[in-house]
Structure formats: structure tokens, C-alpha cells
Amino acid sequence: MKTIAIGSFFVLFAIATGMIASPAFADHPTATVSTPEGTSVPGCEKTNECYIPYEVTVDVGGEVTWTNDDTAAHTVTGGSATDGPSGAFDSSLFMAGTTFTHKFEEAGTYPYFCMVHPWMEGIVIVQEAGAEEDKHMDEDKHMEDKEVHMEGAASATGMLSDGTTVSVWASEPAAGERMEISIVFEDSEHVNHDIMVTQNGETVLDDTDAHHHEGKGVHETAPLSSSDPVDITVTFQGYGIDEKTGPIGEEVVFSNVVPEFGTIAMMILGVAIVSIIAVTAKSRVIPRL
Ligand SMILES: [Cu+2]
Structure with missing residues (x-):
């Protein structure tokens, strides 16, 4: 009974916020x-x-x-x-x-x-006009529910011209599997951005107008066709819900993104990592492996 009451309170709250955010x-x-x-x-x-x-x-x-x-x-x-x-x-x-x-x-x-x-x-x-925005927020919430996976060092880090650090944590690319990419805009709220991921020139993710309330969220690619590294392009689309501010349109490009490696993988791939660092360093990525 209590849960129902709380539930309807949230519905009312959602309707109320929807109305405020509407025009x-x-x-x-x-x-x-x-x-x-x-x-x-x-x-x-x-x-x-x-x-x-x-x-x-x-x-x-x-x-x-x-x-x-x-x-x-x-x-x-x-x-x-x-x-x-x-x-x-x-x-x-x-x-x-x-x-x-x-x-x-x-x-x-x-x-x-x-x-x-x-x-x-x-x-x-x-x-109600604005209901779509609520839906969008729900989706966003859902994304955050999916837990931003950011243990260990980021797979790659970049920066916007306003000094905001943009980091991605990527799961390991594997043929037939979806790759999960957590993105964090450090100390930022209400971040809007596009994210495009390609693997060997093939687009595997193309999310536009993503909105992350707490500056972080999770994106998922289509099932990959190989385990090769991916290129990630993040296009910043402004801070804010209604009015957008910040360096809109700026792109942060991460090339040859390799995910964090587990300890066991780390030992086996010790040599490989050195060469990956060499490759990524050439392509403007700062991997912290
Ligand atoms: Cu008829």
C-alpha cells in the first residue's frame, strides 16, 4: 500500500516537472x-x-x-x-x-x-509538451542505472577547450559482442553530446543528443564484427537542459581505444601493451594502462 502511495507521488512529481520543463x-x-x-x-x-x-x-x-x-x-x-x-x-x-x-x-x-x-x-x-523530455530523462536514468563502469584507469582521456576532462572506460571489443562504453565528463552536469564509434571504418554506435545529468553515462555498440580496437568520436553539444552553453560542437577523438586490462591479461599481454601505447600515443590518446 505504501509503495503504491510513493509510486503515485513520483508519477505526480514526474507530471509536475514535465509541466515546468514543457514549453x-x-x-x-x-x-x-x-x-x-x-x-x-x-x-x-x-x-x-x-x-x-x-x-x-x-x-x-x-x-x-x-x-x-x-x-x-x-x-x-x-x-x-x-x-x-x-x-x-x-x-x-x-x-x-x-x-x-x-x-x-x-x-x-x-x-x-x-x-x-x-x-x-x-x-x-x-x-503534454515536454513528456518527450521526461521520457528522455527516464532513458538517461536507465543509462545511469546500468552503472557507469569506471573502475581502474580510463581507457582514454581527452579534454574540451573549457578544461573539462572527458574520459571513457571501454569494455573489451570482441566479435559478436556489444562493447560498453562509459563516458565521464568530469565535474559536469547536464552534459549533452553525440557519440560515434567505428571499428575498421564501420559505424557500430551512433548516438546523438545523449544527455547525462551527472555528466556520465553508458553507451553500447551494436554487436562487433571483430575484436579490433575502435575509434570513438565524442561531439560535445553543450551543458544544460534547455539553454545549452559551453564549447558546443567540439570533438574529442579517441583513436585505437583499447579497454582496461585485467591483471592476468596484463601479464600475458605485457609486450603487446607496450606496442599499443606506442600506437595510441601516435594518435593523440593518453592511455593510462
Ligand atoms: Cu471508411
Whole structure:
């Protein structure tokens, strides 16, 4: 019971913060839905393709436009065939080749259907502007939950022109495995950045607009095709949530990144490490092995 109460408090808190953070984020101002050809006979409902896409999301104040790409006339009517029209919106009959647009002013989930062909159903989800940002923050939290793996020395370290140290801790690259890259912007908060990782010229990670509240987070590559070292390019995109400051656009490039080595590996690879240092030193990386 108590957990439920705490849980709902957090939901309220999330909604409240979402509202405060809202105005700048209108990620989904508009959406378009097609009424494809052939929907005037049943069948499209089996794959939810009577309106395509079946479900769209817009922010409060966003508009959805339906295009009738069929040869028959249809309607876009809020509600459902079982419960009847909700009154939320109604195109009335709209003809082949025409469009219907409705502006959604209130958050909520709006099912709709076609009055002529009741098997035709779709959904519009209207979210508070800024909900996307909350989602983003949740993802970010998730990333931080995944625990930034930064024991031992960093795999590589670089610096932004404002003096902020950027360090990465990388897991060992192995064919068929994902590589985990923890990144830390020292003593920084609300860091936005892009990160691109390539291995032998092939892009294995391309995250844009990552946001790390505490200046650190974890990124994961696609499964690698070899155990060769990777190149990591971090493009700094500013400090802040709304207004971005700092040396935006600066790139920190780590070439030939090798992960930290375990003690056993260290002994076996003693000779190899020396040569790796030689290689990385040439490519502007400061490895601390
Ligand atoms: Cu119809």
C-alpha cells in the first residue's frame, strides 16, 4: 500500500516537472495518417492497417492530418464502433483525395473509427509538451542505472577547450559482442553530446543528443564484427537542459581505444601493451594502462 502511495507521488512529481520543463519541447507538433486504398472492405483491421499508422502521438496543441488515399469516402470519428462517437472530433464524410485536420488541445488517448466502415479504427495519443523530455530523462536514468563502469584507469582521456576532462572506460571489443562504453565528463552536469564509434571504418554506435545529468553515462555498440580496437568520436553539444552553453560542437577523438586490462591479461599481454601505447600515443590518446 505504501509503495503504491510513493509510486503515485513520483508519477505526480514526474507530471509536475514535465509541466515546468514543457514549453521548449514540441517534438511532435504534427502527424499524418493515411487512409489507404481498400479499407472499405473488411480485412485491414487484422493488421491494424485501416489507418496508417494505427497509432500516432502529438503534443498538446499538435495537429493530425488524415489523407484519404482510398477511392471510397470515409470518416474520422472520435470514439469506437462499440461505444459510438465520443464527440471529441469528427471529420464527417471526407472524400477520396481529400484531407481532414484536427488540432488536439487536451492530453489524452483518443480512439477513433470510421462511421461508414466500423472495422476501421485508429488511435491518437496527445501528450503534454515536454513528456518527450521526461521520457528522455527516464532513458538517461536507465543509462545511469546500468552503472557507469569506471573502475581502474580510463581507457582514454581527452579534454574540451573549457578544461573539462572527458574520459571513457571501454569494455573489451570482441566479435559478436556489444562493447560498453562509459563516458565521464568530469565535474559536469547536464552534459549533452553525440557519440560515434567505428571499428575498421564501420559505424557500430551512433548516438546523438545523449544527455547525462551527472555528466556520465553508458553507451553500447551494436554487436562487433571483430575484436579490433575502435575509434570513438565524442561531439560535445553543450551543458544544460534547455539553454545549452559551453564549447558546443567540439570533438574529442579517441583513436585505437583499447579497454582496461585485467591483471592476468596484463601479464600475458605485457609486450603487446607496450606496442599499443606506442600506437595510441601516435594518435593523440593518453592511455593510462
Ligand atoms: Cu471508411
